[in-house]
Amino acid sequence: MRWVSLLGAIGVLGSVHGAGTPVVIWHGMGDSCCRPTSMGRIQELIENGTQPGTYVHSLMIGDNTLDDTINTFLKPVNEQVQEVCDYVAQDPALADGYHAIGFSQGGQFLRAVAQRCPSPPIKNLVTLGAQHQGVYGFPRCPGESVELCNLMRELLNYGAYTDLVQDILVQAQYWHDPLHFETYVEKSQFIGEINNEGPVKNLTYAENMAKLEKFVLIKFAEDRTVEPVESQFFEFYQPGxxxxxxxxxxxxxxxEDRVGLKALDLAGKLEFLTIEGSDHMQIPTQWFMDNVVANFLQ
Structure with missing residues (x-):
């Protein structure tokens, strides 16, 4: 597969297929799989905090880290999700299941993998700062891609629900306009569909999500990027x-249990955690080790 290239394998170099449950991680907007100060550091923490030899793969969409970063803005989400579904199905290290951690938009993307592609199964799904109900506001863009951030804002200003913008801009595909709810339901290519907003519901989404052992939602209390911050807990503005x-x-x-949240909640498998005093993706190392690695990746 084209995007699983040599650089993509950087995320697993040095890993041996040990006894620990494998872990797949997906980065957020403006980031890439292997930056040593972001996902590289996260991978290191997981490897050091789990059983020796635990297989950890940091997903890269594209042939190199530059492609990976650009694709966080300009590669349709559904194509990215399908590529990851294909990858995890073909990786023998994941055949018996794996834990998954999504950072920012990588969180709702991995949730789509859980809903659409239940084999191999995700055991524990952890999302940090994910926009599960989408966004309604122009984010303070993280990462190093100032030009791409500016392009994103211009395209959203042009019209998030025009066919042109929906077709090419990742962030438009999880734009959720509560003041034009019917347009959102009709035009949203990703978040509206994955949340079963349309008149015809995909029942397999809830069935597949209910198979998770744990679904962990983590919110950044002082988040200045995700609008509204409550989207990280699946909450959003009322329509209108x-x-x-x-x-x-x-x-x-x-x-209506459209994506299995109620079933997970009633079974005690839905967890809500808050990182107090932290802005978007500002993750205290010890907090991550104590609350994520120790509790959900062992």
């Missing part, structure tokens, strides 16, 4: 309002 947040357990995605 850009101020009033609808609590999760009162929202249709939960009450």
């Amino acid at each position: 309002s850009e101020y009033d947040i609808l609590p999760l357990r009162e929202s249709p995605i939960y009450t």
Whole structure:
């Protein structure tokens, strides 16, 4: 497969197929699989905090890290998700299942993998700062790609739900406009579909998610990038309002169990954690080791 290149294998060099459950990680917007100060560091922490020889793969979409970064803005989400589904199905190290950790937009993308591609199974799915209900606001763009961030803002200003922008811009595909809810449901190529917002529901989404052993949602309390921050806990503005947040357990995605959240919650498999005092993707090392690695990756 083209995107699983030599550089893509950087995420697994030095790993041996040991007794620990394998771990797959997916980075966020403006980042790449293997930057030593971001996903490279996360991979190192996981390898050091789990059983010796645990297989850890940091996903790269593209032939190199530059492609990987560009694709966080300009490669359609559904294509990325399908490529990851194909990869995990073909990697023998993952055949018996794996844990998955998604950072920022990588969180909702891995959740789509869990919903659409249950084999091999994700055991524990952990998302940090994910936009599970999408975003409604222009984020303070992380990473080093200032030009791509500026392009993103220009395209969203042009019209998030135009066919042109939906077809090419990743962030438009999880744009959720509560003031134009019917347009969002009709035009959203990713987040509206993966949240079963349309009139025809995909029942397998809830069935597949309910198979998780744990679904862990982690929110950054002082997040200045994700708008609204409550999206990290599957909460969002009420349709028709850009101020009033609808609590999760009162929202249709939960009450109708559109993606398995209610089933997971009732089974004690849905976890909510908050990193107090932290901005988007500012993850204290010891907190990550104590609350994520020790609890959900062993």
